[in-house]
Amino acid sequence: MDKVTILFAGDSGDGIQLTGSQFSNTTALYGNDLSTFPDFPAEIRAPIGTVAGVSGFQIHFGSTEIYTPGDECDVLVVMNAAALKKNLNRLKARGTVVLNLSGFDKRNLKLAGFGDDENPITDGTLDNYVVTQMDVTKLTRDRLKGSGLSTKEIDRSKNMFVLGFIYWMYNRNLDTTVNFLREKFAKKPEIAEANIDVLKAGYAFGETSETFSNRFEVKPAKMKAGSYRNVMGNQATAMGLIAASVKSGLKLFYGGYPITPASDILHELSRHKNFGVYTFQAEDEIAGISSAIGASFGGSLAVTASSGPGIALKTEALGLATMLELPLVIVNVQRGGPSTGLPTKTEQADLMQAIYGRNGEAPIPVVAAKSPSDCFATVYEACRIAVEHMTPVFCLTDGYIANGAEPWRYPAAADLKPIKARFAEPREETDEPYLPYQRDENGVRPWAIPGTPGVQHRIGGLEKEDGTGNVSYDPENHHHMTKTRAEKVDNIARFIPDQEVDNGPDSGKVLVIGWGSTYGAIKTAVKEMVAEGYSVGHIHLRHIFPMPQNVGEIIQRFDHVLIPELNNGQLIRLIRDKFLVDAKPLNKIQGMPFKAGEIKDAIAQLHND
């Protein structure tokens, strides 16, 4: 067996996310490649036992390279009837169901919406699957009888029973989770030991119940040599920002307002104040970005993050940052839209918003991360462009990679590209008047910060005269400044790496162009189809605006272009506009990632045309 997909599902109070993340950490340390996908219910505490309240955590791991959390699962672990009802259609034929019997009593069946006579365990629904049932609640209570804990406390540890059992199934070591529990409950050692006890009971249950004739063995993956850790997308984003702050020598200021699914960036950054990280939870989204602009004016590496609706509120301030020509990084962890849309589901529908969503001509560079660990390098690149080219920069991620996790061959600090801020030099009062908008050969103005003698200047959102920065209504000057700001951004293309073909041949029949979190699905699809003999290549854009200079040449070497996106067609408009190519779209707007199979079908169709 070289790869397996497990979906843990249960009530949102069942500790599913913790169970899933513990299994991920242990599996990563074992040396498997993996990819995860948490699927939260929209409500914090939806009614217990209902389908609306089901929380899921999918993990795909293997001894080969893994790029997606898996299309369908091999093993479905369900804590109650609602979890089964919601997820059975995601289980492969002849897949394995591990179910908690006490979650299938009359009450739970009714809450899940099964009829009076319906019971999936007994009515044949599960005939085509391998079913392992255990009364987790009873087994957990039995184990902790006499522990002195209350029934409520005991029931809270039942997820550890299931985790222990799954560890047994895949022959995993319990150490990571044992250490985790001792650390998490350091102040309540009796709770820690109870959980560990139950974890071991679950493992022992596997050994003694003779449920399976064979245990599954998934050997470590062959990955590039190096040091690895597990990382989630938002965590990688926060680390990328801190790394950029350290490498540039700039104070990091983060101004933001809580919003799903971006808040974890704020949470993570606020833990690392010993790096000189200044986090500011502002009164609203507008104050989040405005405070960041104030910090940037003062010479800090300034950042704000949000999701679509919050970015919409920041729009006017983005225009100001463009006029001021100050560095600023804006992270958009995209979610389903428009309006409040689907806050806990993923989508790639804010690309146009990032590129065009402002009044007037206000070009802002856009980069996008392709996977959880890639958030690090992408946001680092956004910081580099912002500081070295004196401009706001958008960094796009989405809910899928923000909450997903994967192994990361983390870099050494010394190997990160330097980031060089160019501050204005102090001047004498007797010098010529200071020109805040005097540009260098790349069209970039100096960063003239308060505290620097002789460079006092006044800037603002009104159109300004080139050089002096004075307010100007001169028609020629406005034309000139609009062109100048556009050229400055276009010029960034000379300072970014050429686009590489990620996979497949350099030329051929079909070129798949992707951006963002569709990477894993496209990579898997193209890899398999190349192996099957199709002539198909894949490029994945990190720099969307401006694009690498060689993208047009690559496109010309293929007969067809396919652009899969989790939206109604956005990158495709940019590509058609820029290269006048008849690219074909593949759109999915369901709040869910692509399955590799869906992309393969679209490639095959185009290939055979």
Added chain:
Amino acid sequence: MAEEIIYKPNDFKTDQDVRWCPGCGDYSILKQVQSVLPEIGLKKEDIAFISGIGCSSRFPYYIDTFGMHSIHGRAPAIASGLKATRPELGVWLITGDGDGLSIGGNHLIHILRRNFDVNILLFNNEIYGLTKGQYSPTSELGKRTKSTPFGSLDHPFNPLAVALGADATFVARTMDRDPIHIREILSEGNKHHGTSFIEIYQNCNVFNDGTFSVFTDKATKPITTVNLKEGEPLVFGAENEKGIVLEGTNPRVVDLNSGDYAKDDLWIHDPTDRTKANILSRFFDDPREEMHFPRPFGVFYKEDRFTYEDVLNEQVDKARADLGEGDLDALLRGNNTWEIQE
């Protein structure tokens, strides 16, 4: 301490032509700010003026310090980010009744509660000037303007009551026609460690001429205003013949010539008393009606409270002391790693 800085008011002028309408009250305020700046002990390059949008928000262009003429209503948020990261700078915020109390009302109350050490000058002219004459959130009920030809239906804001409600730590009112008073208040506000909220009655001679004349004209001023001075009784009137007594929480105007009251019986101004400041802020009678109470000018309230930038920087320093200076390699490595060999 660096070498002594000696500036003259003219050193703070820029080469830009001042573009307010001739006769605008803003000129007087600009002049007084320029005359106070040489006294505050900061170098020009260590001062920043941040404004939003509106007539008053043009202000930064005319002061030779760092300046940002930002977007409508957002100056408090921009100033917060600047002051949080550069606490050593002198930060001044220029706003108006529309900018500060309408579109930027949210940011204003939040900067006040956080208590960043910045000086907020709110130019209140009770009208939208830059957009040419619509009523503002401080315009009186029934006001006829371009957008309210049949009269405004909006109950007006009481800016000082808003500031006190947001727990501002320095709250004062002054007026453009009284340069000496402006200077005093600016100077005291600047010395305050925390957010200083200073409302300045400012005449818009084009769209709302004379709206404050009842408080500024020599003939009416003595009876319509009361000057607040710390430790002194609240007296007013042409001959100082009137006073205010406080009975419980009820203020009352009394006649000092009647023989029933002496100065010793009057309310003695104590700007550290929050309750009294709240009562004073409610001396807000419509000057078109028969007035019961004179409009107070001066410092209503001041309080020593920690500033946001102080505690923010303390927290960062403490994190460094407790956890050690951040080690990037350790951060990137995390707690659980594994090696893959060739």
